[in-house]
Amino acid sequence: MKGKNMRSRHGSAIITAIGMGIVLLFVIAGVQTFTSYRTQTIIQESRRVKALAIAEAGMELVLAELTKNSAFATHKLDKNLVWLATENRQQSLQDLSTHGFKLNSATSGTYSGKIGDGTFRVRVGLIPYADDPKTTNIDESLSYLRIEALGKYDTTVRRVDAVINRRYPAREFLMYDGGVLSMVYGLPNLSNKNVFSTGHLYGHKGIEIGRIMLSAHSPVGHGTTQELSDMNAIISGAGGIFIYSPIQAQFRERRGLPAKTAVIPTNTTFPTGGTFSSPQARKNGEMPKEIADANPDLPEELRPWIKEKNDKMSMNLEEPTFTTYKTDAKTPKGLFFSKTDSSNKSIKYRMPAGWTKDNSPTLDAVYLDFGSNLRTGNVTLPANFNGVIYSEKNIVVKGNPPKDIHIVSDANVFMAGDFNQGGNPNSFDDFYGLPQDYEPGKNAMTAIDYAPAIRDRFKDDAKPNPPFRHHVAATVVARERIVYDYRSPVDCFENEIYPFMKYKLASAMGSESNAKANCLDKNKNGTINLKSGSTEFEEAIDQFFTDYPIESAESAAASTPTEDALKQKLKDLHANGNMNFDDFDAVSREVWQGYASNYETKTAGTRGEPSAAAKQSSYGVYKFLSGLRAKMGVPDNGNKKDFNPNVITDSPGDFLYYPEMTTNAMFISCGELNTVFYAGPDVVKYYNKIGCLNNDVGLRHSETNHFVHRVFGSEINLRIPAEPKIHRIDASYYIPPTRRKIYDSTLPHMGIKGNKYELVSHIVISWKDTAASEDEYKDF
Amino acid sequence: MRKGFTAVELMIGLIIMSLLLTALYRTFSATRRNAAEIVANHSINDDLDRTLLRITDDIRESNLILPGFPEAVEPMEVSTLATNKNNKLKFEKFLYDYSKDPSTLAAGEVNYTKNEITYYLEPEDDQDPNSPWTLQRSLLPYNNKKQPENSQASVYTILRGIRECVFYRLNEQHTSGGGNVYIRLKLTRIDAEDETKKYSNEITISVKERGANPE
Known part of the structure; x- marks a missing residue:
């Protein structure tokens, strides 16, 4: 009975179980499908992200x-x-x-x-x-x-x-700074201006521009201002663009926009009692807290040319390819100087106080002179030269390199004279190096750049197979600093002093009018007429060297060989009668070599130490410099505070040139700024420049109105925190020259194709x- | 005597059966509701992911995020930012034509065109202060003379039912262009019965700008 009842219930239990099972299966299948889909999606997404x-x-x-x-x-x-x-x-x-x-x-x-x-x-x-x-x-x-x-x-x-x-950047930017690009140069109580022409300006952490208004953050009489000419763009990667005073600016035409001339208005008042993180930071170029993070307004109409940080033009640069440079310099096709190099290029280079880490009076350096129209250099390049010169020591360099070149130092590079601006010896106009002629009515102190015909010589250099290259696409790289060294007038102003010396010598040997016609006025077919009487001639020669001594008074009294030998050589010429231009030039070069070689002491293996003569104001080179300025109509030799550059009479038809040092290259330095540098429109800013100091020379020849430093090319200061940190310069102050920073428009087209060393972003x-x-x- | 179920047995059987079925139904129903809930919650997550991915891709393809869109704020202000009509993300994408010879370009002509893209928010109900928001993407093309082609402008709805969406940058010293764009997006279920148990998801992402202005 019982068993039968159980059997009779069997069917409903099974049905119930099956029903529940089916329902459960649906639920499990649903959940499983959903979970699996999600899992697969997540796996796929993760693979996509990884790929x-x-x-x-x-x-x-x-x-x-x-x-x-x-x-x-x-x-x-x-x-x-x-x-x-x-x-x-x-x-x-x-x-x-x-x-x-x-x-x-x-x-x-x-x-x-x-x-x-x-x-x-x-x-x-x-x-x-x-x-x-x-x-x-x-x-x-x-x-x-x-x-x-x-x-x-x-x-x-x-x-x-x-x-x-x-x-x-080195070919595109006129100036690049890995920190704040400071464009506040000059002196207080002056009305002169520095000019920055063409290319881009870039400050990775901001830009400051303005005239001198402060000294160590205390107000002073307003001074030198800055002017922008033919500018492509002013770009801040991050940080503000601070304009401390109205800045006259010309901007280039852009696609869809005509060129524009404008005054960039003041947008920042620099706080004289600003807040700094420390007193030392204040002296090291730190911006005061009050304005450091500001992003000052700029005129909307100038937006196409002025890019502030929101315009996203940030270009952070890595350090140059030092390893590749070194490897290539060590091959037979390169030129390499190790720390222990003892070749005749290795010298002790005299430094002013405050410039060396251990206060040593000299630095170990390699001295490279590429020569010029007037002198033979000391550099012999290897066959099939690959273009790389690398030194583990400092480098001192000047002259005109013959090939696109990379000059690289593990330490500093000192630009110790005109660099990379050769004259064409087969062109009469280029007889004394590249002619520094300005448009009529202009001069080196009033014009921004040379006359168009002269500028075209540079542009021609970038054309395929030019008959003569006045300059090459040179790159100068320093792991620490690139220093402009203005101390030697015979290196900085050779192309200007030499023609004037030649004119004065021709005047002494014959007559001023004949010298003017055949030395100054461009007339290569003219003859240098010598004085008829031999006594009169010899006295004139003696007088020339009395007026323009090669050696110091003490040495001259002791009858030194250089001056005496030259005197005799010149006196002997009288027997041959009048001279043509070329013969006279050959003799003049020897005379100039007498002056040039006597600027420094002749201690073997040492350079940069002025001789006893060069420490006296009577040294002929200083008198030529002074005479040249006077000849060009510079009142009071440029020493007047209210000097008016418009009075300079610089005719493009003669061989008289205002003293001017030109350095032409892409100058790339890596070291952080480590010197006295007050941010803002402040005069107290020590740059990497060595000027002449009173106790070093007989004539202060490198002051604001005495010459122009023409930096032709680009200045790239990467400010990479270096290891070891570069030492601080705490040197005596000098009066800076008038600056021309001019972009070289051949750089994007010359020596770039296939160049593996380029600094790129x-x-x-x-x-x-x-x-x-x-x-x-x-x-x- | 004929064998069979008594009425009592039948009733007891039916009662047990109905109890079992009821329990089963309730179990099934609860599971189904939970599954639907999970699916609905996941769709919130999917909407968030999809939307943020879309904006991220857009920004990564862009050249320039326009200054002020979005505004840069101090880090401590971020938590106070609220969804509003003026908070916009605006950027430009450039399309270059390298087959053109630049020397043949007419005056004012450039070798690129650009699209200006704007993400912005609109309340779904202007009258309701608690209204959810809709995220829109507008596109304005410019021709190769840098002129806008207004007739070709378009607007596309990216996402509806947004509880919160904020675009911002952070004020960071010495960072070009703000560096990153931040997007905070919050979605909340609006179909759940219990208001307190509404599923919400909030994600904040940052996108590093990649591109640059061609000039």
């Missing part, structure tokens, strides 16, 4: 390769950005096992490797775009790169396709990330 990160890493690695070697490329591209043939290349990066980074070795084509759990393949090539003639400081045909990077993680592939704008201007297939990856 994208790997592709991005590949792109960044190629950018790092480009930074180390600006000539790096894997493929050619056509105008439609289609990849063409492979390019030969060298990889600079090294494997890093701790980060799972390994590069596949290859010397051409796609760049590939492994990073972490994934692999990448990258192509990079130059976009064949044409140069825009409207932009003088950029060669667009070298400015755009396509990078296509594929990253693969497991079976997932992602693609990053980007266009990179490659910038060449890369900016992403087009970006796309997309999916890609495994087949695409395999075939890439």
Whole structure:
């Protein structure tokens, strides 16, 4: 009975169980499906993110390769950005096992490797775009790169396709500063102006511009102001653009905008009682708290030319490729000087007080003179020279290098005279080096740049196969500082003093009118007429050297060989009668060598120490300088406070040139500013320049109205925190020259193609990330 | 005697059966409701992810985020920021044509066109202070003479039902262009019965600007 009842209930239990089971199954299946879908989605998303990160890493690695070697490329591209043939290349990066980074070795084509759990393949090539003639400081045909990077993680592939704008700051910028670019130069109580012409100005942490109004943050009479001419753009990477006084500015035409002349109005009042993090910081160039973080307003109408931090033009630069430079300099095609070099180029270079770390009176240096129209240099370049000179010591350099060149020092580079501005010996106009002629009515103190015909000589240098190159695309790199050394007048003003000396000598030997006609006025066919009487002639020669002594009074009394030998040589000429221009020039060069070589002491292995003669105001070179200024109509030799430069009479038709030192190169220094430097419109700013001091010379020849320093090219101060930190300069103050900082528009077009040492910055201007297939990856 | 169920047995069986079925239904129903809840909550997460990914991609492809859009604020002000109509994210994307010879460009012509893109918020109900917001994306193309093509401007709705959405930058010293753009986005379920148990998700992301101004 009981068993039968149980059986009779059996059917409903099973049905119930099955029903519940089915319901449970649906629920479990639903939950499982949902969970599985979510899991799969998350896994896929994570793979995509990883693959994208790997592709991005590949792109960044190629950018790092480009930074180390600006000539790096894997493929050619056509105008439609289609990849063409492979390019030969060298990889600079090294494997890093701790980060799972390994590069596949290859010397051409796609760049590939492994990073972490994934692999990448990258192509990079130059976009064949044409140069825009409207932009003088950029060669667009070298400015755009396509990078296509594929990253693969497991079976997932992602693609990053980007266009990179490659910038060449040393060729594009007139001035670049890795800190705050300070454009406050000059002296108080003056109405003169410094001029900055063409190119871009860039301050990575801001820019300050204004006239002198303070001294150690206390008010003084307003002084030198700054002027901007033919400017391309003023750019702040991050930080404000501080304008302390109205600044006259001319801006270049841009596409869609005409050129503009404007006054940039004052937008910042520098607080005289500002707040600084420490008294030392105040002396080291720190901006006061009151304005440090400000982003002062700028006129809307100037926005196309003035880019402040919100305009995203940040360009942070890595240090130059020192390792590559050194490696290449050590090959037989380069020139290398080690710390222990004992060749005849290695010297002790005399330094003023406060300039050396241990107060030593000299620095170990390599002395490189590339020669000029008037002298033979001491540098012999190796056969098939690769363009690199590297010194582990300081370098002292001057003269005109014969080839596009990179001069690199592990320490400082001293620019000790005119550099890289050769005259053409086959062109009469270029007889004394490059003619420094200005447009009629202008002179070195009133004009911004040379007359157009002279400027064209430089532009011609960038053309293919020019008949003569007045300058080359020189790069000067210092791990510490680049210093302009104005101490030697025979090196700084040789091209100006020599023609004047020649004119004075011709006047002494014959007559002033004959000398003027045949030495000053451009007339190569003229003859130098000698005085008819030999006694009269000899007395005139003696008088010349009395007026312009080569040696000091004590030495002359003791009848020294240089002056006496030259006197005799000149006296002997009388027997031969009148002289043509070339013969007279040959003799004059010997006389000039007498003056030039007697500027320094002749201690072997030492340079930069003025001789006894050079420490006296009677030294002929100073008297020539003084006479030259007087001849050009400079009142009181430029020493008057209210000096009016308009009174200078500089005719383009003669060989009289206002004293001017020209250094032409891309000057790249790495060291942090470590000197006395008061931020703001302040006069107390010690630059990397050595002027002449009273106790060193017989004539202060390097003051504001005495000469012009023409920096032609670009000044790049990277301010990279160096190890070890560069020592502080705490030198005596000197009166700075009038500055002309002029951009060299041939730089983007000369010596750049295939140059692997370029200082470059890369900016992403087009970006796309997309999916890609495994087949695409395999075939890439 | 014929075997069978008595009425009492049948009733007891039916009662047990109905109790079992009721319990089963309640279990099933609760599970289904929970699953639906989870799916709905996940769709909030998906909407957040999708929207932020969309904006992130957009910013990464851009060249220039326009100054002031969004405004830079001090870090301590971030928590006080609230959704409003004036809080906008505005940037530009440039499209270059490298096949052109720049020397042949006419006066005022450039070798690129650009799109100006703006993300902005609108309340779904202007009268309701607690109204959720809608995120819009507008696009204004410019021609190669740098002139806007207003007739081709368009607006696209990215997401509705937003509880909070804020764009901002941080005031950071010596950082070009602000460096990062921050987006705080909060979504809350509006269909849940119990107001206190509404699912919400809030994410703040930062996007590093990559591109640059072509000039």
